Amino acid sequence: MLTVDAVTVRFGELRAVDGASLEVGDGERVAILGPSGSGKSTLLRAIAGLEKLENGRILWDGVDLAGVPPHERRFGFMFQGYALFPHMTVGENVAFGLRMQGRDAAEIRSRVAQVLEWVGLAGFDHRTVDNLSGGEQQRVALARTLAPDPRLVMLDEPLGALDRALRERLIVEMTDLLARAGTTALYVTHDHDEAAFFAHRVALMRQGRIVQIGKMEELRRNPADDWVADFLG
């Protein structure tokens, strides 16, 4: 279980995240929804260990993660724009996390094949990443994130760069995949429909603060304030 306890991240004068608290249970999928600049990506990066906390704590199963560097947290992170390794093939990209864990070659090969199959890219192992379409890149990034079996998967606007039709198809596939695996997941987006479809619960963020958390229908029915009502339409 992930516990975010009163976390503040500061960039100079700006409090990008301002006392945010949040809990994500095992197997739960939570979306962080908010307009651009609301601090949702920064919160995600803070959980990953990529941003320094000014204040507050991040815990996994009750253990404080302060002092645990990103590469030892065993969290998966899918970046906006995917951040694929340009000098590696699709297969090498997906295998990277497994190599870092020191798995043996045969195991890596079968796991890579399995994960590529999940995302519908079976047989893409030897393709170079710069010849892929946007949708294919997205799938490689997802496969790469899932391959080492992280205890928490974080997705930062994973469909942001794609066109509408593709997004609608991929959100279904992705949600299905994570639901079947029972993966604990955090999903950052500015799109209500994506959030509603993907997540069990939605955390609404505004100006660095989490203003309301709950099921999407609850938020729509009982908005905490005028801004929430307005934002959710």
Add this chain to the structure above:
Amino acid sequence: MTPRRAIWAAAALPLLFIGYLFLYPLIRILWLGISELQLADLLAERRIARVAWFTLWQAAASTGLTLLLAAPLTWAVSRYEFPGRRLAQALVIVPFVLPTVVVGTAFAALGWRDSVWAILAAHVFYNVAVVVRTVGGMWARLDRKVEEAAATLGASPWRVFRTVTLPILRPAIIAAASIVFLFTFTSFGTVLILGGFRYSTIEVEIYRQAVTLFDLPMAAALSIGQMVAVTTLLAVYARRQERTASPLVLAPEASTRRRPEGRTAWAVAVSVVATLTALFVPPAVLVYRAAADGGFRRLFVDEPVLGRPLDAVPTSLSFAVAATAVAVVVGMCAAYVISRRGSRLSQVFDVVLMLPLGTSAVTIGFGFLIALDWPIDLRATVALVPLAHALVAVPFVVRATVPLMRSIHPSVREAAAMLGASPGRVFRYIDLPIVARAALVGAGFAFVVSLGEFGATAFIARPNTVTIPVMIFRLLGRPGLGNFAAAMALATVLGAVTAAAIMIMDRFRSTDLGTF
């Protein structure tokens, strides 16, 4: 975001390297120059004033002559398309990559020693490439329509050139002139070989005061003066570069080149053939005379004082390998720090690691000579020369690798970290493979720089650490035609090895590294 601990770990080696081999000797020079010398002494020395004046005017004259003599070729290769244009552009670079000692010896082989003209000619020979590349690079992309517009408004070809072309090219011309001025202002090997005792730049004078007259405080004071002058020149150049970065009427290169016709074709042909012939003569005479005077045989013969000239070759090659290894390791660590933007250390490194490039080699050698007896007497070890070469070469490695390391989006490294890669492994699996080719190019530069390095080595070479350039210089200083022939032969060998190294490197060169 790279953890600060990782950045500091990578920074430790370059900091120690630059701190001990560059900044600390510099401080010793400053201390020596300021504490033991009365400024009045310096000013009272008529010779010093003469040297300063000569340094200035020969640099100005060399710059002017280079611009003038390089203009026809620059015009031809940037404005016209003709068979052999690419070859001409490649050939003109050759003199620029030749070690200064080789150029000096080549002009000495022409029988031009002890004269101002020899110095000026050698400087022009060396720097034509700077003008062709810097000015030509811009000229080739200047849209012809601009000139045509002026012509339709009634301007004669000459007036078009004077009122349109020249003003547009001005920033490039000034940039080229600044670079040539800086190179010739700090010219050492060429002047030392061709100038005899009569002509001395500040660089040569530092060497004379320190090595021949053993007046260390005077040499230190001159070094300080030289540093101030060079720093000022670089600062002025940088300011100008900033201000003249104006938007321009640029077109893709291919579209601006034409096939020359009629009289123009003749002018193009004469410009190219005459310039290339002039550049071809000195090295050709060097090789011819080295062979004709029996120089190559002399390389195997024991000279009573200097030993066997050829023995300098293995020394130079092993030093070059060692210096390259050190420069690559230190340079890559530094590039790692510089490419992590956002940390203050990155900005500091960006400037500090380039300092050896803007410092005269003689100052570096002099600094080694007076400072590196602490904490152990490093001067007595064979490590001294390779370390000096590595210091001079590090900026080349940094410049070759930083642009590529910077081009790696931070999220790519973060993605690797999130997949379980420690900072060390991020470097190993992400940075290293991506910059490998560029690092190889940097290593090639380091190797070539080490092979040809003369200014610093001249100060610190000992009988058992005589490199090829130092051996050439010593042979030139010994009486007898045989020694002169051996010097020419050794210069031929050095030129050939350098050219070979450059050609091999060119094959690995995927990115444009900028001009200089």
